[in-house]
Amino acid sequence: MKKTFVLPMLLASALFVSCNGDDSSSSSTSDTTVTTNTTTVNADTTSTAPAGTTYSSTPLGEADMAFVQKAAMGGMMEVQAGNLAQSNGAHDRVKAFGSMMVRDHQAANDELMNLARAKGMTLSDSMDKKTQDHMMAMQKMQGKAFDKHYIGMMVEDHNKDVAEFEKAANGAMDADLKAWAAKTLPTLKMHQDSAKAINSAIK
Numbered sequence: 001m002k003k004t005f006v007l008p009m010l011l012a013s014a015l016f017v018s019c020n021g022d023d024s025s026s027s028s029t030s031d032t033t034v035t036t037n038t039t040t041v042n043a044d045t046t047s048t049a050p051a052g053t054t055y056s057s058t059p060l061g062e063a064d065m066a067f068v069q070k071a072a073m074g075g076m077m078e079v080q081a082g083n084l085a086q087s088n089g090a091h092d093r094v095k096a097f098g099s100m101m102v103r104d105h106q107a108a109n110d111e112l113m114n115l116a117r118a119k120g121m122t123l124s125d126s127m128d129k130k131t132q133d134h135m136m137a138m139q140k141m142q143g144k145a146f147d148k149h150y151i152g153m154m155v156e157d158h159n160k161d162v163a164e165f166e167k168a169a170n171g172a173m174d175a176d177l178k179a180w181a182a183k184t185l186p187t188l189k190m191h192q193d194s195a196k197a198i199n200s201a202i203k
């Protein structure tokens with residue numbers, strides 16, 4: 001009866017609201033269900049992790065947590081040292097390598113932060129004192145002296161990183177962490193090869 005007195009636009013609006021209301025009431029149990037064992041991480045302006053990456057919220061074991069903490073700390077160091085290489089280095093290949101370190105390790109760091117957050121683990125956003133002191137010492141280095149120290153350090157660090165990531169890719173207890181380590185490993189091996197080649201070239 002009321003339909004004859006309602007303008008078409010108002011009728012359409014009323015029907016739209018009515019339909020949405022019916023849908024939400026009839027499907028609220030499925031639309032609002034929260035899965036307790038997974039966390040979906042959406043990409044934002046501060047993260048380079050792929051949109052919609054889903055991680056289990058199962059807490060990490062002690063060994064996996066130790067690996068995550070060490071990887072996060074190492075990743076931050078690689079980014080900071082890479083920035084120094086671009087400003088303090090003399091050789092073009094050293095500068096280019098530093099740029100690659102910043103790009104690749106920042107991306108890996110963002111992914112690791114998201115994974116840790118999904119597991120309920122909080123990672124420090126600063127390096128330990130020993131690493132900070134090393135970075136401060138490197139800030140005072142310039143030119144060839146910096147190049148030799150930086151690339152030598154990169155060879156040593158990536159030798160350790162590759163070994164640790166291989167161990168995690170094969171033996172981490174958490175499936176998400178195991179997959180992340182396996183995904184990151186080829187990039188670290190490429191960094192390792194590049195660092196060795198540059199180290200030989202600048203001697």
